[in-house]
Amino acid sequence: MVLSSPSPLTPRATAGRSRATRSGWSTPMGVITLVMLGSLAVLAVAGAVLWGQAADRPDPSAVLRAPTASHLLGTDHLGRDLLARLLSATWLSLLPAVAATLLGATAGITLGSLTAVVGGRARRLLGALINLLLAFPALLVAMFFAALFGAGAGGAVCALAVACAPGFARITQTLAAKVAGTDFMAAARVLGLRRHRLLLRHVLPHIAEPLMLNTTVATGSALVALSGLSFLGLGVQPPSYDWGLLLSQGLDRIYTEPLPAVAPGIAIVYAAVAFQLLGEMLAGAAARRVRPRQSEEPALHPARTGVPEAADHVLEVEDLRVALPTAEGVVRPVRGVTLALRRGEMVGLVGESGSGKSLTALAIADLLPDGACATWGTHRFLGTDADSLSRRERRRQLATGMAMIFQNPASAFNPSLRIGTQMTEAVRAHHRTPRAQAVEQALAQLQRVALPGGRRLLRSRPFQLSGGQRQRVAIAAASMMRPDLIVADEPTTALDVTVQRQIMDLLHGVRRDDATAILFISHDIALVADACDRVLVMYGGTIVENLPAHELATGARHPYTRMLVASVPDLATDRDHPLHTIEGRPPDPCGTAPGCPFHDRCPHRVDRCAVESPVLSALDPEHEVACWQPLAPAQFHGQRETEEAEQ
């Protein structure tokens, strides 16, 4: 008896497994699969009708006959024709296998997919439950439950469903975990979609294909397992019969007449192979659906605008701290961030890798990873104190007032859903906008980001678009709710320079037209200086300088900002001289050393810097710096000239 847990077949993983799967249903293997499945389907439907009577008709004069021309497989102990019984048992053998697999798959997939949408503790509990269930061998579980439920087809089906459910749960958990960490799930969470909607709209469609393939293959295994249970006397009971029972009865006389035992065995293997081949063919078909992307990039040159006049704050954050538990101890990558964004303002957030930019953005969007703890001195979004809202109210406020754009436009969309579905789901869920109206809105947004194709584009799937097109769709989707704040985490990093410019133009268009504030996270200092109104410079988990973007090149006062700017080729540096690098390493996010986080790398440090943390203080109404000895512009240039002379 074989009872295997379903294996995690994925379209890509199985794509290379056989040439037949790659070449489709018209190949010899495809034709064989269709013929085998077709013959099983015909026998399942017509077998009992055509041969049912002959199968049940006893003949005392022909008991236990060997195969003859009138009884090709011989007869049983009541003289019934074994070939007729074999053929008419097809549906009784296949139906329970399909039912057991579907029941087990439904239970397992439900359990496994829940792990993608529930919170940390519930997820750990579910994971532990799945591990516990998997600890018991499926075969023993099936036999135990078959005995518990009582011998019979119903009991065997339930037992098998219970036995195969943990395998499905584990596969689903693994597949769903990959989905849970994707940008499109983060985006969907920002949109405030409820758990059941996340599950049904984003998780399950995304993993449906591999699950379907596994279910198909598992049906073959279930057929073998059910036949095994019948063989052991725990499955179908006389006078009913399936292939397993016929095999068991045939074994009694296998040494004198092998055919009555071999024929049901062949039928079982035949059906199991047919299901296996079906799984292979479906996997191959799924792999072929991953098509190359199109690459059309029409030029975009919308007008640029200056800083908007509006001055009301969309977001105010004071003393944001984020702590993350790790195996090495608690990490504190964000250590007191203070920032504010005005309506229609584009603010750049720059800093070395690991300075805490992304975690700051995730904390603002309420998307921190499980276990992370964020604390705030002040946290006001759209004038409302976040602490005064329930979690649900806050989610809703974020869903309607904030959108996120991620670095990788490929992962920002659920690849299994059409662009139109993803663009319209937030307005439909939160504003109860009718479908047709939501589609019209989506079309208008696509037009706004200069994407041709209208309804055709809405019907397409993310993989059919180029990276630049996907990022433009991401901006169009983010604008659907007319959010007050867009957090764009390195939205141009994965794109080439021409497309980067187009994306920046679009973001400018959004903030100009909708007065949307944009927090623009980037490593590209030159781009930030060029595109943003203000720049926040982050180092060691804090904001060390807040200054107008046009002052970044020459007016920065924090030594770190100046060194960061000096390391960029085309801002204030002389190309005839080697670029400046910042010696030393960023501070350890686990560390608890006092003082300025930059003091051990700072050429201008004084004694106080090692013991006292400087706070962000205003130099003028538009310029703040966290430094005990802010540089004067001349002082920095003097220093650089000295260094260059030494070199």
Ligand SMILES: Nc1ncnc2c1ncn2[C@@H]1O[C@H](COP(=O)(O)OP(=O)(O)OP(=O)(O)O)[C@@H](O)[C@H]1O
């Ligand atoms: N889930 C996590 N668990 C533990 N540490 C983390 C986690 N996420 C981020 N960190 C750590 O927190 C620090 C800040 O990470 P963050 O991603 O915010 O930096 P960043 O400034 O955005 O860097 P980059 O520019 O490279 O994206 C890094 O040292 C990182 O290793």
